[in-house]
Amino acid sequence: MSPVSLAKDQPLQSLDEVEDFFKERYPDPSAPPPARKPVVGYAPDKQENEFRNYEADARPTVREFYRLNHQFQTRDFVLAKKKEFLGLNRLQMGVWEAAEYLNQLVDDSDPDTDMSQLEHLLQTAEQIRRDGQPRWMILTGFVHDLGKILCLWGEPQWAVVGDTFATGCAYDPRIVFPRFFEANPDFKNPAYQTKLGIYQEGCGLDAVDISWGHDEYIYQVCKNYLPEEGLAMLRYHSFYPWHREGAYDYLCNARDRELLPWVKRFNPYDLYTKSHTKPDVKALKPFYDELIREYFPEKIRW
Ligand SMILES: [Fe+2]
Numbered sequence: 001m002s003p004v005s006l007a008k009d010q011p012l013q014s015l016d017e018v019e020d021f022f023k024e025r026y027p028d029p030s031a032p033p034p035a036r037k038p039v040v041g042y043a044p045d046k047q048e049n050e051f052r053n054y055e056a057d058a059r060p061t062v063r064e065f066y067r068l069n070h071q072f073q074t075r076d077f078v079l080a081k082k083k084e085f086l087g088l089n090r091l092q093m094g095v096w097e098a099a100e101y102l103n104q105l106v107d108d109s110d111p112d113t114d115m116s117q118l119e120h121l122l123q124t125a126e127q128i129r130r131d132g133q134p135r136w137m138i139l140t141g142f143v144h145d146l147g148k149i150l151c152l153w154g155e156p157q158w159a160v161v162g163d164t165f166a167t168g169c170a171y172d173p174r175i176v177f178p179r180f181f182e183a184n185p186d187f188k189n190p191a192y193q194t195k196l197g198i199y200q201e202g203c204g205l206d207a208v209d210i211s212w213g214h215d216e217y218i219y220q221v222c223k224n225y226l227p228e229e230g231l232a233m234l235r236y237h238s239f240y241p242w243h244r245e246g247a248y249d250y251l252c253n254a255r256d257r258e259l260l261p262w263v264k265r266f267n268p269y270d271l272y273t274k275s276h277t278k279p280d281v282k283a284l285k286p287f288y289d290e291l292i293r294e295y296f297p298e299k300i301r302w
């Protein structure tokens with residue numbers, strides 16, 4: 001398979017730029033706190049990071065990515081993309097095959113130090129395995145970003161990655177770069193700008209049109225095959241306003257609240273396991289072939 005460049009007329013040179021931004025914005029709570037430095041002009045008992053403005057510090061490419069994302073992810077856009085992709089009528093392929101297919105996606109970062117898509121999936125899954133988590137969760141780690149194949153089908157970056165948010169109701173102020181929503185047509189639709197918008201209190205996240213991207217797509221592809229906890233990890237792993245910031249509780253039902261700890265359990269494996277020791281793809285393949293066979297048929301619909 002020939003490599004497909006990510007960056008044609010797109011702001012990000014690498015999808016990792018968004019992941020790096022997540023890590024800045026949502027630092028590892030289990031990591032030691034950064035060294036204390038005196039902050040000139042502020043009270044000496046404040047730490048530097050308390051004054052950190054992640055949005056001001058973000059790379060221009062990341063800022064531009066979010067500007068496009070927040071402007072164009074309207075509720076109508078989300079509904080149109082669901083219609084376009086969720087019939088799963090594009091092709092049939094196996095899970096390992098899909099991982100190799102996704103691996104065609106190359107970016108302009110340094111191939112010696114940065115992980116390929118397949119390596120990120122294996123690294124996430126392998127850390128889950130090392131920690132003795134259930135087998136279905138290892139497999140969930142392996143498939144979690146396969147929805148990024150949307151990029152290979154010409155979808156713009158802002159419609160594939162980035163943290164997700166609810167459409168059809170008011171934008172939560174904890175979403176990154178909230179100012180950019182002012183350019184979204186939904187911002188001027190009063191029906192979408194109340195706290196509940198078009199939804200009922202406690203309706204459940206399944207009824208909510210969350211901004212479109214690789215999460216919803218891979219959830220739908222895997223819906224018949226993985227346990228509900230794994231499916232929640234797939235569907236909401238980029239829904240940071242919910243799982244990291246505590247937003248949207250009023251849209252959740254009791255089941256969403258039961259599944260939230262599983263989504264939180266998954267997040268560190270996705271975000272903080274990146275090391276520069278590359279997984280040995282060839283050596284790991286037999287284990288994953290068997291694990292995939294345990295849960296999935298030979299070919300599934302994409
Ligand atoms: Fe992801």
Ligand SMILES: [Fe+2]
Pocket residue numbers: 120144145270
């Ligand atoms: Fe990921």
